[in-house]
Amino acid sequence: MKRNRITNVIIVVLVIAAVYQTGELWLEGTTGHNFFRAVKESISATDEAAESNALLATRYAVGDGASNFSVYYPDKVGSSDMLEKANDVLQEILAENIGESTELEKADWKEMLQNKCIVMQYDFMINMDDYLAGMRSLKNGQDLESFDYITIVPARRTGEESKAYFVNSQTNDCVVYRAMKSKSAPILFEALQAQPEGEMVYISTGQKTSSAVLRRNLFLPQWAELPYHYDTLQQVPAFEQEGAVSRMLLENTAERFFRNFSVDWSQRDENGNFVFSDSSVVLRYNPGNRMLEYYNYENYGSDGPKTALLDGYQISCNFMTNDASLQTDVYLADIGGSGNEMVYYFDYAVNGLPVYLSESIQQEIGMKHAIEVTVSNNSVKKYRRYAVNYQASEAKDAKLDVQFIDALDSANRLYQETVEQREIADVKNIALGYFADRTEGIRLQWFVNLYDRIFLIETDSTLPEQTAVTETEPETVINASTNS
Secondary structure, eight states: OHHHHHHHHHHHHHHHHHHHHHHHHTTTOOSOOOHHHHHHHHHOTTOTTOOOOOOOOSEEEEEESSSOEEEEOOSBTTBOHHHHHHHHHHHHHHHHTTTOOOOOEEOOHHHHHTSEEEEEEEEEEEEHHHHHTTSTTOOOOTTOOEEEEEEEEOOSSBTBOEEEEEEETTTTEEEEEEESOOSSHHHHHHHOOOOOBTTEEEEETTSSSSSOSSTTOSEEEEESSSOEEEOOEEEEETTEETTEEOHHHHHHHHGGGSSSOOGGGEEEOTTSOEEEEOSSEEEEEETTTTEEEEEEGGGOOSSSOOOOHHHHHHHHHHHHTTOTTOOSEEEEEEEEOOTTEEEEEEEEEETTEEEEEOHHHHHHHTOSSSEEEEEETTEEEEEEEEOEEEEEOSSOOEEEOOOHHHHHHHHHHHHHHHTOOOOOOOEEEEEEEEEEOSSSSBOEEEEEEETTEEEEEESSTTSOOOOOEEEOOOOOEEOTTTOO
């Protein structure tokens, strides 16, 4: 009889916890969807043993220790198997360094890249203290104010040394955390095998010098033989069939943004927008510019706690899984925000290469990036997405015969002709990506960042030379602890 009473109590506790978990995670999400973790955190939100997932990268490079590199973008919403393995190792390295001091030193890329390693790259600067705030209360590395690279060099065996380098490419300063007890390091070590995609291989600008030659891109693609033939992309509107909006597709996505969805809540406003709403949530789709917008008015308070940088990233990624129409990979492009809000910006990626929206599309949708997720009070307050997907043609119907060094020469000349006569001593970035406009057959372009200008350079030498120039904004450091 006593055993039955105990069993009943346990069942009741589990049911209550399950209901609580469902309410918390259905839409806004927490930093993870683990049942027992949610119960634990609800009991003690300040438990120092609670873990945070590491902030995943804009992109990451895998080095096999033999000067071969592959560069990837996350293959799911905010994640990939390789990054998850790397995050496990990083957590263990940081945990072993609690209470230990670290010293500022100069980054030696030649030393880092000669080993099997994974290099997580960010297209923005991250405040060091803010990043480490969720890492088991680790507070070291204050001398390094911000960083944009994390390089993990895992040990081959448990008991050997693993390292994690946090690097600021502007100053080439870094701090290094070392650990001997990482159980996950051998798993990552075995997984780090560069796998070049077809004829495209990557070289590192850090192999020839100890510093980062190109601050925003240590790894550049090149080809042994040209021309290189590749797939163009097609833009596919997420909610359209045969040129018209499909109510079925729209409703299938809309229902996942509401706890109790009803088509009776839908209407079309005076501007022709499709609107779904209940007492707290509004979901709107504008077929003119293909913008999907979500607002949760319950989360609009300004007096709640500020969301931690890493937690907000995980909340954003969890939330995007509600968008059933999102079929293209995305990557973290930037972070902003003020007060108690954090805004996470995402862009699309296809075939391991980024998709950059043209300036005309950016102006039309009122965003510089494809997706914006605003997090407040540990919940999603606003979600805005350019609701299209990008599909590869699978026809190898375009060619590339311009290497990055030739693209740099062209950008240098264009800078002298269109901006000013000046010796180019600051090449921030050279990137290869798809230039997405509302055209058929979206092709690859070189994007060369010289000082405060980005030049678009054709990858096909038989096409007319681009003269498009985009001004960049001043670089800022993402510091969630002082954005108020």
